[in-house]
Amino acid sequence: MLSIKTMELEDQDLIEQTAFLEQQIFPDAWSYHEIRSTVKQTHTFCAAAKEGDTLLGYYLCYYVLDECEIARIAVTEQARGRGVGQRLLEHMESVCGEKQLTKLLLDVRKSNKPAISFYTKNGFTVDGERKFYYGGDNPEDAVLMSKTL
Numbered sequence: 001m002l003s004i005k006t007m008e009l010e011d012q013d014l015i016e017q018t019a020f021l022e023q024q025i026f027p028d029a030w031s032y033h034e035i036r037s038t039v040k041q042t043h044t045f046c047a048a049a050k051e052g053d054t055l056l057g058y059y060l061c062y063y064v065l066d067e068c069e070i071a072r073i074a075v076t077e078q079a080r081g082r083g084v085g086q087r088l089l090e091h092m093e094s095v096c097g098e099k100q101l102t103k104l105l106l107d108v109r110k111s112n113k114p115a116i117s118f119y120t121k122n123g124f125t126v127d128g129e130r131k132f133y134y135g136g137d138n139p140e141d142a143v144l145m146s147k148t149l
C-alpha cells in the first residue's frame with residue numbers, strides 16, 4: 001500500500017534513497033548533501049511516497065511568506081502513471097494548507113510534456129517562460145507555472 005511520509009533529518013536511509021533516485025531521474029541531480037541540507041532548513045518541507053520499504057517518489061519544497069516553490073517532484077520511471085505523483089501533490093497541498101501558504105510555484109523544462117500535463121491537470125497555469133533558464137550541456141527554456149490554493 002502506498003504511503004506518504006514527511007522526510008525528516010533523521011531519515012538518513014530515505015535521504016540516501018532520494019539522492020539515488022535523483023541521479024536516475026534528473027540530469028542536474030541534487031547530491032545527498034544538497035537534499036539533506038534542504039530537509040534541514042527551516043522554511044522547507046519534503047515528503048516521500050513509499051510502498052513497503054520501496055521509495056517510489058518524493059518532493060522537496062521551500063517557502064517564503066505565503067508562497068511555496070516546488071523544487072523537486074519525481075516518481076521512479078517504473079511507478080509513473082499510477083497516481084503516485086498525484087498523491088504526492090495532494091500531500092504537498094495539504095501541508096501548504098497547514099502552513100497557510102496560498103500559492104504554489106514551479107519551473108519546468110519546456111520539453112517536459114508529461115510534467116506540464118501533470119501540473120495542468122492539477123490546476124496550474126502558465127505564467128511565462130524564461131529563455132535558456134537551464135544551462136549546462138542541455139540548455140533549455142523554462143516554463144513558469146503556478147496555482148493559487
Ligand SMILES: CC(C)(COP(=O)(O)OP(=O)(O)OC[C@H]1O[C@@H](n2cnc3c(N)ncnc32)[C@H](O)[C@@H]1OP(=O)(O)O)[C@@H](O)C(=O)NCCC(=O)NCCS
Nearest residue numbers: 073074075080081082083084085086108114115117118121
Ligand atoms: C511528473 C511526474 C511526477 C508525474 O508523476 P506520476 O506518478 O506519473 O503521475 P500520476 O500517475 O499521478 O498522474 C496524474 C495525472 O498527471 C497527468 N500525467 C501524468 N503523466 C502523464 C504523461 N506521461 N502524459 C500526460 N499526462 C500525464 C495525467 O493527467 C494524470 O492523470 P490521469 O492518470 O487521470 O490521466 C512524473 O512523470 C515524473 O517523475 N517525471 C520525471 C520528473 C519530473 O519531470 N518532475 C517534474 C520536474 S518540474
